[in-house]
Amino acid sequence: MNLASVGTRRVASIRLFSPLILITVLVTGCTKSPAPTPAATPPAAPTSVTPACPEAGVMIESGPVEAAMGLRVTRLEMINCGNDPYQVTGYPAVRVLDAEHKPMAIDVLDGFSAITSSITGFDGAPKPVELPPGQAAAAVVVWRNTVTDASVTATTATYLEIAPADGQSPQVVAVDGGLDLGTTGRLGVSPWTLPKGPSSPR
Template sequence: MTGDAAMGLRVASFQLVNCGTQPYVLEGYPRLSLRDDHDAPVEVSVEHGSAGITTGTPNLDAAPQRVALAPGQAAFFGIVWRNLVTDGTVVATTAWNVEVEPRPGAPRLSLRLSEPVDLGNTGKLGLGPWQPLVR
């Protein structure tokens, strides 16, 4: 996936590799939250798929499926957002950390980003389902 910087469209994808010795099963969507550069929670509405943000993102709009990862196999999910300021009186939101719970009850993974999730003041993020990574 790619984004159009002139339109403020941004996309990113994240991988999870099974580094264990047993199969690891993922279903549906991960739980995702954002944190700012001081590790404070960022208020964001996370929606499944890309509706209301953009169109034509098959990886984000795919039907959720069960993904069984053998040791060494990987899965991925994508996110999409717009850096859009719709109200000049509302401060733009920027997140430098993503927290991911791969499946219910699993430990949360904290990822420091090299580029921020710069939401503007839309407060909206689209989330795709887990998909197997084909190498």
Template sequence: MRRVLWGVLVAAVLAGCTGQAPRALPPRAAAPSSEPPAAAECTADGVAFSLGGADAAMGVRVLNVEIVNCGAEPVTVDGYPSLRLFDGEQEDPLAVRVTHGSSAVATVPALDVPPTPVTLAPGESAWAGLVWRNLVTDATVPATTAVALDVALSQGTDWHQVPLHPTTIDLGNTDTIGLGPWQRLDQERTDRPGEAPNPTAPPSNDPRDRT
């Protein structure tokens, strides 16, 4: 499943080299340091947030927001997560347009599936894909680069900071992100301790993956 999803995303991005408004919030802490991010914490929503599956092709970027049910009860997610992005000052959200689906950015069929409720038992995971372009079309317009990301399970739920370091969301001056709905993340690999499946992870060179 991991290899199939990665192939769908990257092939679609290459072939397709064709919201929601951010809300105000109080000032945030200082910009992140160069230290690696700490392990994801279990939030009051009963999930831990992380990022995975980063990839870039011909100026198009894809990235997954992933959650795992870290509580003792089932958690249901439905629809699309909410996003807000910040620059190094981290005071106000960047003016970024978040569109549902990939069509405003590129053709990525895996992000264009209809949203359906996903119920996660303890230990199960889900993912939602992001796609954007690093493109500068007007040299007079400052390029936008986000170094911090907040994610909520859905509109109106609590925000949670998800460390981006060392990744950035480099939008150039396109100001648009395509966002897919929450989808179940199949945890089909159990033969490598500590390895989590990634929908956009590159194909493995391990002979065991060729059977």
């Protein structure tokens, strides 16, 4: 057998089949299934945060401060957020706090006759108030920003610590714009009553 002719036939065979091998590889690579694309995660729906109802079953809030000629008035609301009727009689138990939640030396008076006589609707004697679930009682806090001594720094406060009555658990509320108490050192609080709006201070 002629070895040269055998070698020639092998080379020809390799040359003949090489294009077929290349085509097979290319076709196989083109038909390979693509990797699955992960499904997009939908954005989380926005959630609203509802304040938890305190253990006492009522939530206390402070409204905007009304001002005129040095007199300041803010309305308090005590909302029955529980499932049972809530009864209260008398005045809220109030303390004045600074921006760091520290108590301040401010006299809190039951009633506000010593501060003003121009607000009506909240100046009566305390009466029992019963609140069904979802209903609210109201009270007002009154003060003046009078400065009687220019050498003394005027007092400002940020929060009120309020309990429905003496001996009950207090809640801290931020007063809109704070309390500019001047040099008076006192504020007055009305008793709880059914919702009414105080007349504009004058």
